[in-house]
Amino acid sequence: MYVVAYDKRGFVKSDLLDIAYSMKILADDLKGAIDGLKIKKFHLMGRSRGGMITQNFTILYPEYLGRLILMTTNLILPNEEGAEILKKGREQEIKLLMKDPEKSFWKNARILFHQKYRKEMKKKSR
Structure with missing residues (x-):
């Protein structure tokens, strides 16, 4: 058994291109990574935005999936009001992390x- 974690577009070490990333594009990126590794069937876990990507992947490519695990995620991106709440929460998390x-x-x-x-x-840890 293997565990594979990949760097999604615009995260960590991947370049952030000046284009709109749809969930389909990100799900297709996941498929490309899986196909590149020649994996035919696997269990998939997604957390937060990764959970949105994995749900879209599951809808588009169900033949790949054994099990799907979702953690703290939504199906779609929130509206503007919800996005603002998420943004403020993330800013608070970053401040606490730095402090x-x-x-x-x-x-x-x-x-x-x-x-x-x-x-x-x-x-x-003690």
């Missing part, structure tokens, strides 16, 4: 990890 990375980690750990696992992580 106190450890506090930021544990704040986000609440939604990412089960309570028992968080307790184990805290024990090991």
Whole structure:
């Protein structure tokens, strides 16, 4: 079994081109990565915007999927009001991350990890 994580367009080390990225384009990028690795069937997990991409991938290319796992995601992008709320929340997250990375980690750990696992992580970090 393998775990594959790829760098989506405009994220981390990928160039951000001055074009509108549709979910179809991003789902097709995922398909290109999978085809390049010659993977025929796999389990797919997506979180946040990655969850939106994986849902679109699933609709377009269901023959590839074994299981689909979605975490903290939506099906579509929010309207302008929702986008503004998300933007403000993200700005607050970035400020906290810059000020106190450890506090930021544990704040986000609440939604990412089960309570028992968080307790184990805290024990090991002391």
